[in-house]
Amino acid sequence: MGRKGDKMNFEKLLDFVNLEDKRLRNLYGNYPDEEKRILARMVKLTEEVGELSEEVLSHLKLQRKEKIQSNKNELSNEFADVIITTLLLAKSLRVDIKEALNDKIKIINERY
Numbered sequence: 216m217g218r219k220g221d222k223m224n225f226e227k228l229l230d231f232v233n234l235e236d237k238r239l240r241n242l243y244g245n246y247p248d249e250e251k252r253i254l255a256r257m258v259k260l261t262e263e264v265g266e267l268s269e270e271v272l273s274h275l276k277l278q279r280k281e282k283i284q285s286n287k288n289e290l291s292n293e294f295a296d297v298i299i300t301t302l303l304l305a306k307s308l309r310v311d312i313k314e315a316l317n318d319k320i321k322i323i324n325e326r327y
């Protein structure tokens with residue numbers, strides 16, 4: 216992952232999330248139960264949504280001048296952070312995200 220022009224697909228993303236989950240478990244240790252990890256990941260997702268919000272505000276030049284540092288790369292990075300963090304949280308909660316997305320896409324498509 217990472218090289219410009221590399222193809223991204225959902226399986227590859229989920230493989231990365233599984234690997235990252237293992238690496239994070241090694242880094243932060245195994246909690247006696249999953250509750251702490253789930254709560255930490257929920258807080259982390261909120262943090263990443265905040266960072267994305269900041270980039271969107273910068274992109275739209277809706278921040279104070281001294282705060283604006285619009286950078287297309289940073290905007291893209293923050294979208295990626297939100298998606299990866301969301302998938303890590305779903306994994307901790309044993310949510311089958313592929314099934315969840317398939318079901319939701321079906322529901323949305325049926326609206327039209």
Ligand SMILES: [Mg+2]
Pocket residue numbers: 263266292293296
């Ligand atoms: Mg971030």
